[in-house]
Structure formats: C-alpha cells, structure tokens
Amino acid sequence: MSNAQNSTVPGLVLNNSVTIPQLGFGVFQVPPAETQKAVEDALEAGYRHIDTAAAYRNESGVGAAIKASGIAREELFITTKLRNGEQGRAAAAFNHSRRELGLDVIDLYLIHWPVPSQGLFVDAWKALEKIHADGGTRAIGISNFLQDHLDTLLEFADVVPAVNQIELHPTFQQRELAAKSRSHGIAVEAYSPLGQGADLGSPTVAELAETHGVTPAQIVLAWHLGTGNIVIPKSVHPERIRQNLAAAALQLTPDELAAISALDAGTRLGADPAVASFSQM
Template sequence: MPELRENNIPDVTLNNGVTIPQLGFGVFQVPEEQTQRIVEDALAAGYRHIDTAAAYRNEAGVGAAIAASGIPREDIFITTKLRNGEQGTALDAFRNSRTALGVDYLDLYLIHWPVPSQGLFTEAWKAMEKLYAGGEVRAIGVSNFLSGHLDTLLEAAEVVPAVNQIEIHPTFQQQELTAKSRALGIAVEAYSPLGQGADLDAAAVQSLAARHGATPAQIVLAWHLAQGTIVIPKSSRSLRMRENLGAAALTLTPAELAEVTALESGARIGADPAVAAHSQM
C-alpha cells in the first residue's frame, strides 16, 4: 500500500526508490501571467507535486510560486519536460528549465513526446541518464511513449524510465500500455485524467457522485488512485483544487470501480504519439 503524506495524499514509490505524491497539480494551458497565483493557491490547498513543461512556457511562474510559498524545497516534487524541438540538445534544455524554475535540482524530468519522425528520443535519453547520474535530477522518465517506443528506448537504455505519463481517463484507458509499463517497472501517470472534463458528465460517474455525496471529479480521481495511477488534475479555482484533493479520502467498491472502467470508448482527446511531431517550440 502507498504511504500517506500529512495531507493524506498517497506516495507512490518509483523504481529507484524515489517517492512521488500520487495526486499532483498540472499547469498545462495555464497562462504564464496567471501561473504564480494559481500554483500558490494549489500549494496553499495542500498539493506538493507540481507538473509543468518547457512547452507550457510557465516554468518561471511555477518557480516563483514555490519560492514565495515558504515551503521547503525538499517537500515539493517538481516535474518538467523536455521540449520536442530540443531533443538533440537535452542537457542545455534541462539546465534552462532548472534556471527558469529557480531550483538546484529537479525531481522528475520527462521526454515530452517520442516524435519518432525525428529519431532523437534515444539520444535525448542518454543525455538524461547523464543528468541522473550526476544528481541533477532525482528520476527520469517519458511521456506519451507507446509500446514500440518503450521497446526502442529500452534496447539502448541503461536506466529504465521511472514514469510513463500518458493520456488516461475513463473513456480512454490504454489498458495494454499501462499494463506493459507497470510490468517493466515503470509507474503510470495520467494526464487529462478527467477527460478534460467531458468524462464527468457520464451517467455512471454522476450516479456514483450522488451515491457518495462527492463531486464527479472526485469519483474519477478516486478511480485512478485505486489503480495506483499518478494523476495531475488542473483547476484555476481554489475550491475545485481542494475538492480534487478530497478524492484521496474516497474509497470505491470493486463494483463501483468496474462501473467507471466500463466507460472505455477508445476516444483519444490529445494527439496520437505514433505520429505527433509538433515542435513545441
């Protein structure tokens, strides 16, 4: 069983022994000028895991919020990601992100997308292994890596990725990929865990929310947490942030979990990693 933090958020232990709060806060599509305020609100609400990326262009706001919070650096888990167009210059890209965040080290650094048409993600991984070996980052991982991408990476890798962050929500669960990742010792992290809000309207989710006196988001997040998946919901509203944290206290029965699982429709919201090649510059 995951250990509980002071805010009752479970910790997941990664394959190198590093622990990560299972319920974190994402800042995808948070405007740069609003990031510091929103992240300060998230930290005040009790989040201790913040997920950003160079491509989001809001790392500096995240760093400013962390500095202003007064919370010890070691109590906050910071993830950022390598921009696609910088896979060939990963060392410089990492250090630019670290500078923008205003920290001495990062907790987790991810390759944002494989971009197979570039053929650079293995090269980027070797650079990240150097950062990991040098203690500049506590764990390294990938995002949006499909089964074949993992196979290619592992043929050359000395370090098995700690995390694979992929799109997962009730209507798009990627069960085979999550099972393979876990079998390889790679923790699974869900982005768009609420289906960007669309999955909250499902009749099963609404019914379970009424049954438990919970919000629909709490039901979906509790479903993720019960499977051991790391989740990073986003909200700009302080009340919603706090409500989402409440999912950690909600327990669904096996039958109730199955109701949510039955919503699978294969409906991807984001880009397909098999072909996605946006530069994110």
C-alpha cells in the same frame, strides 16, 4: 502561506525508490500570467507535487510560487519536461528549465513526446541518463511513449524510466500500454485525467458522485488513485483545486472501480504519439 502537509495524499514508490505523491497539480494550458497564483493556491491547499513542462511556458511562474510559499524544498516534488524541438540538446534545455524554476534539482524530468519522425528520443534519453547520474534530477521518465517507442528505448537504456505519463481517463484507458509500462516497473501517470471534462457527464460517474455526496471529478480522481495511477488534475479555480485534492480521501469499492473501468471507449482526445511531430518551440 500555510506549510501544512495534506497527509491524505498517498505516496507511490518509483522503481528507483524515490516516492512521488500520487495526486499532483498540473499547469498545462495555465496562462503564464496566472500560473504563480494557481500554484500558490495549490500549495496552500496542500498539494506538494507540481507538474509543468518547458512547452507550457510557465516554469518561471511555478518557480515563483515555490519561492513565495516558504515550503521546504524536500517537501515538494516538481516535474518538468523536455521540449520536442530540444531533444538534440537536452542538457542545455534541462539547465534552462532549472533556471526558470529556480531549482538546483528537479525531481522528475520527462521526454515530453517521442516524436519518432525525428529519430532522436534514444539520444535524448542517454542525455537524461547523464543528467540523472550527475544529480540534476532525482528521477527520469517519458511521456506519450507507445509500446513500440518503449521497446526501442528499453533496448538502449541503462536506466529504466521511472514514469510514463500518458493520456488516460475513463473513456481512454490505454490498458495494454499501461500494463506494458508497469510490467517493466514503470509507473503510469495520467494526464487529461478527467477527459478534459467530457467524462464527468457519464451517468455512471454522476450516480457514484450522488451516492458518495462528492463531485463527479472527485469520483474520477478516486478511480485513478484506486487503480494505481499517478494523476495530475489542473484547475485555476481555488475551490476546484481544493475539491480535487480532497479526492485523495475518497475510497471506491472494487465494484465501483470496475463500473468506471467499464466506460473505456478508446476515445483519444489529444495528439497521437505515433505521428505527433510538433516542435513545441
């Protein structure tokens, strides 16, 4: 497998001085049996940032791909996440993820959902702070935390989260939440960055794709990068994997960025973090 770096992907410096590649490869809903090949294809294409989660049940496939790639560990940035049902035993859950991935150190470890009905996310965060202090992870963060969850966490946190990974795409931008996160030095990472494909049908996106001679997905990903989001598109198709990565070389003008930003419709596609309570077990 090639060790060639894709030099077009910008790095974003987190609040603890760790650099994360701004464009990564996500494996949400990639079947475990297909994960190793998909990640190998992504690494071959030039991705160096891979995002998984214990709840996806494919950490071992990610780990197998990393091992098979022969790429130096320090060139890779690996994210995984704490299951909702394991917020009360985060240290054990972390160690299980570390074994599944075959890694001594995980670059970014996230609380996957706040699950406010459990009342455990502050305890989980304190456990993540200890994991981080002990050198198990280079950075810790959160996912799906709304403004009130963030307020509660920051009241008790000794370490400010490095990242808040949230549903974010042109028709659902969560601008207030993104602004609040950034105001605390928390980077915003977008999942479902293409609106699960729905946002690619926008006439605005289609027109810009035609203007630039690129795919609608590349336009939307370039918008994410141009507005400062970390973004983790997912595909199991090698050609699309390569196309998504190529979006890092595409720069939109301020007017083009604004045209896509104008598509915000407040349309959430995934679960609402205010009430989501699934265990992921």
